[in-house]
Amino acid sequence: MSSINLERLPLASTGFVNLREANKIYVDKTELIYKLTRYDSAPIFLSRPRRFGKSLLVSTFEALFSRGLEDFHGLAIEKLWKADKEKKSYKVLHLDFSEFYDLNGIELNRRICRYLVHKLSNYVDIKVSDDQGRDYGCEELLRIISEDEKFESKTIVLLIDEYDAPIVHAMNDSKLLSEITGVLGRLFAAIKSCEKIFRFVFITGITRLSNVHLLSPANNQNDISFDPQYASLVGITEKELHYYFEPFIVNASEVLGISPEETYTKLKTTYNGFQFAIEAKETVYNPWSILSFLSKPHLGFKNYWFESNGGTHSLLVNHLKQKYLETQFLEKNKKDNNVSTIELEQKSDINRIPLDILLYQTGYYTLRNIGTPDFAKLEYPNEEVESSIIQLKEVVGNFRISADTSVALNQNLIKYVDEKNLEGIRKLFNSILTDCLRPSTIVFNSETDVRDIIYSHINLIGLLKSKEQENLYGYSDLELKTPKTRLVIEFKRIKKDKLEPKAREKAKAQIKEKAYGEDPYNHTHVRASMIISSEQKKIIKVELV
Template identity: 25%
Template sequence: MTERSAGKVRKKLPIGIENFEEFFSEDFYYADKTLFIKELLQNWGKVNLFTRPRRFGKSLNMSMLKCFFETGTNPALFDGLKIAQDKELCEKYMGKFPVISISLKSVDGLNFKAASDALRTVIGNASKRFRFLLESPSLNEKDKTSYERLINVDSRSDASYAMSDATLIDSLNILSQLLTQHYGRKVILLIDEYDVPLDKAFLAGYYDEMVSLVRNLLGNALKTNDSLYFAVLTGCLRVSKESIFTGLNNLKVHTISDARYDEFFGFTNADVDEMLAFYGLSPHKGVIRDWYDGYRFGDTDVYCPWDVINYCDELLAAPSTPPKNYWANTSGNSLVCRLLERADQTTKDEVEELLNGGKITKRISQELTYRDIEDSLENVWSVLYATGYLTGRHVDQADADIFSLWIPNGEIHKLFYELVKDWFREVTHSDTERINRFCAAFPAGDVATIQEMLGDYLWDSISVRDTAVRRNMKENFYHGMLLGLLQSQGRWLVKSNRETGEGYSDISIQTPDRIGMIIELKYAADGNLEKACDEALVQIEEKKYAEGLKRRGTKKIIKYGIAFYEKECMVVMA
């Protein structure tokens, strides 16, 4: 535990806090990552790019860098933290530089103009922090006019004092020069989420225009900027394939597969142990590890901080709270959906292997963009790895691009599980004639057709084997698949796991002509489908699942026991 964590008063959990100063001023718990500063200085790079998935602390680290290096900083922010122990480094670097810090996460719009205006606003707001430049004795009138153009983003203003397209492209370079003139020291440039505008532009259809803008902006700021001391950029993807960094020969890229800096993004095992001990939550370590650990950054196993912090917050309020999806619910999951939509049988088998706790081997490119997903289905695996849906490690010493990939933890496993169910439902419902024939076989008592067609659906789908499913959920995947098929009949009353008699049947159905069906599902863990079917029928009788249908005036009741084993099934009727 750091000195910052000591004391009897419980510190607040920093849910969504990305401003380093707030940890000090508002007394939030902080997992100490300040040695990132020392590592950055020792392993010098003029321009440093860190690619990590979202919600792993990129923005907080950038705020920490700003607070450490910026002229006029409050040294007390780092009292008791690890970096403060290196007094020589702090004396040399702390509070010694002008710092330009921007985040591009808000640069979005329905068209290119709206997005470029949003970029103007971001840079204009960052420039307004330095209004003292208007009074600086080190700047002449021409310099001050240049500064006024940076802070005036209103397109309705006098053109001579507004941020034109040309000024926007050169804005970070201009601001760097002005700050260097004022302070007599070169600037540190921090650009957080540099690739978000490209992602948004791709989805909205103005990708090429945004690539050109970002390329010129970064080229002027990072390549032809004599006032730059060093720069740090963060993002999810390395976008060098689009020539964003053309000619930038001083760029050092640190991806999730690199060992250097691997412990500074995300929570290490030691970070989690310390945090759980601080809040008296150590008994929950096992479930937290199963659900939120498993990411592999370089040589370090990493937890998702967003998940751990949110779950700890809920545990403090209610210790019996089960784990939930936090990271997976913070944005859309279009990448996984795209993979499923384009999946051939080989890809389905690979997704199935992942869902069942296995690994797949793939060639991974860490220089892809979202646009490259369209070129080849294989590219999707690279993006899923870079964005945190899969994790992995090198497996071929002769080829650094060959990775073994797997689903990192319970949270992402559940995400895949739910998306596969939704995908299968959408696919099957698109074949109305086939699904109607399948459903019609149930009230007709046509066991042979049910079994044959259900077997076909199992072959077409992605199954989840017994070994991959948590306790008390062994039949859930097959239950969800069958329920989705049967619910396609709009005039049927279909109930799932509802109380009907003395227990809960898996599925009960009543048709408009008062035919009732009770369906009990079993997973045959030993492969004995016939035995599992018999157990299902016995359970229907012993639990009196049909009583509810009888009370509703059903004139005929059919009972089905259905057993599954991987992609095999058996159907019996009573």
Template identity: 30%
Template sequence: MQLKKLPIGIQTFSDIRKDDYVYVDKTDIAFNLIESYRYAFLARPRRFGKSLFLDTLRNIFEAKKELFKGLAIEDKWDWDVSYPVITISFANGRIDSREQLDKKIISILEENQHSLGIECKDIDSTDICFRDLIIKARQKYNQNVVILVDEYDKPILDNIDEPTIAKSVRDGLVNLYSVIKGSDEYIKFAFLTGVSKFTKTSLFSGLNNLKDISLQKQYGDICGYSQNDVETTFKPYLDGVDMQELKSWYNGYNFLGSDMYNPFDILLFIDNDFQYSNYWFSTGTPTFLMKLIEKNNYFLPNLTNIKVDEKILDSFDIDNLDLEVILYQSGYLTIDKVTNQARGGLLYHLKVPNKEVAQSLSDHIIDFITSTDTTKRLNIQNTIYQALEDADIKQFESSITSMFATIPHQNYTSSKIAQYEGFYASVIFIYLQSLGFQIIGEDAKSEGRIDLTIITDKNIYIIEFKVDGKGDALQQIKDNNYALGYTNQNKDIYLVGIDFDTNKRNVSKFEWEKYQS
């Protein structure tokens, strides 16, 4: 049987349908969205299928019935009515100034004028031209207008490490988006997508009627591939693949619906003959995240134990960047579970979604904070991995010592992050997380809080860190009986105390023993 082509890099719905590419049907979700809301907003990480979903909506409103044969919406939608659609996309290219933004907007509005057969009276004023376009489209087609905005926030995110430019660009976008609220009587439906949700006091100040569906359960699967999609639609393409391994590498994103795969990963995994690689991560380098980690002296083991409240929904502010929220909205963290707070309100527990992100993000952080040569880093990672698999504690100690020895001297003097006490534990943690083991930082147990726990297939390592002789690390593990919480896992447990000397910039004391219950 001839398999359908894979839609790698194709975000145009009509091309996918006409040229017989694989399509995971999202039109039932699209219909529910259109019927439920007039103004809606969706936040998802990059390359998650937002652009394709937006283009699907465009074709629905333009009544391209022939493209929807056999899809869920075919018998639900009134194909006799066509609506004028204005599309705005900042997905392509980079904008580095307010001047570039205004030129980009004018170019986008000119494209819409051409497609709708309309001329604006003031093409040099972004807000006046946009409103004129909306009104004239309504008059010409005798139907209210649909507005679809793709990657609404990208011009700001492109400049997030340059606050002055970011604010200027934000003001330009506010000038554009405020037209939507002021044109309510002419609008049938408006949908905006992006990576982040900026605070209502900034970018969304004029759009308080916008419904955020990002964490509504019924829209949890709006973008991406579910496990069911992979096991049905893509089953013929994955013959012989270990599905559990595939899941550990690429599944795990959760927006309160199903656990999801990033489509980019699945398509490239198949296209590259089942080669496990960092497909999604390699498409973007989170440099501004590295700068934020350094600026805040962030204690990296905390990445495994993050809890945030409703700020995750609405707290991206240029003047107050919250690392955990940025990591979530960018796709480097995802929702693990949601619990109720005793004082009321929800608490979102976050986690690294899968092996791809854990390894790639860890490697990127290692290279940034240690400036270690890539070849040396890989050698150390491989040696540590094998030492922990084999319970070779002496080799583990030797590898950690080598790890710090490879960090250039100037890194300790020029890097702010290397000058705080948590640096040593952070380096070890991020190396360990890059190996793919289950790592728990700041592991809270009834007996106390363990600095770091490593869980492999056969062994468990409980690690306590000290700096400059401030306490006996191994004795603390024993006194607090930290191992007690793991005795039911039927694995060998090793207690490891590590002391660092900030003058020598390396391990000064390494003690361990095998736990005997």
């Protein structure tokens, strides 16, 4: 299986090599996609984080409406589309606003108008400017198109991807922001007033902004962002992972030298857990991360989402670099909290998005049901995101490990684990903390925060890492596994160094009582206690159990 051809697993932003492959993978979503295409005129809006397949979904709609079933013969959508006697094709306008992110208001308006003329001038007599040479506003051009007698009703499909990209780019320039929101506000208002010409309108973005008319009540839009029936519309479900990807999972397990069951478990804890509606029946995997892992499993369970800039959206980074939010974010160590559903679903001003809502919209938090419709819990969905939040703090606070520490980790950590060189591991861990943290850090008030910073920097091929590893009796703090050795570490934090002996004995007893690290596999078991000193701001003691 190690020679299986993985070249068909693409890493483009749309997620798949072509639409036929996409439909095969997302066949269980066919009913949802088809149901959406039954909406007539009223704009449908979907908000999701980056790297979750919004662009793939838009491309699927484009193919269906522009070419009918040309790309879908023999696939699940064919019977549904034919049964409804859907018109073979429509004039499809596909505007990807991520391509317009660096334009001013005049340029943005001109680009939209040029696109409309390019796509529709064969059907109706339109130009980008009037007889006096004055440029039309994009909203004026839409109205001219809608009023032309040659244009039949319900003949245009409008798809707008990443509507908020130009707004995010302009957020730190008040004049530019006013220009951009003015153009987009007039465009979305015109889409509503010209709805008779639209058969289908679908719009995606990351944020739900009050700065434009998109989400205004007058627009009668259908916002499906929190609708439980569409919660798994993008992303990969557990069923889909097992049903469609099993050969690739088996291949990955052989490449990594672990069992398929271990691979499935690690994939779930690393990349699953996203829930986009409070009443959703299942969680989903990040598709970018899953496909990236399966295409190159020899690299291990990397943080593909953050590395692809999925976790460093400019909206998020720009917000967090505002002084009052930077301090709030860098000192944030609570993993979950509750938010009212009203606040969650409210539109926000681009410059005043609440921190928790911002982290949810950009993929760092996910929803959990707490038994009441008025509130939801926000929590980290998986290990990849927990690692990403630490890396994001490093970006915002300019915390980096040095090249020397990085080289030392790569050259020595696996060797130290196999050699049971616990003192060497302690020094490596302390090097990470010394490089990353400032004198004013409050990280040493929490052993889990210290553990998480260390954990986020352990990304070595040939070394599996895990935290809160569950067994019958409890959860181990940190585990590092090579092909030969399994190292289990129990951390204990002490406020005063004089408490070190007592903490060390407590850690050793906990490891033994809860049977951390005991498994049926052929590994050498190494179990150790590590003592974190709040006084000295480092790990001061490590001992073999």
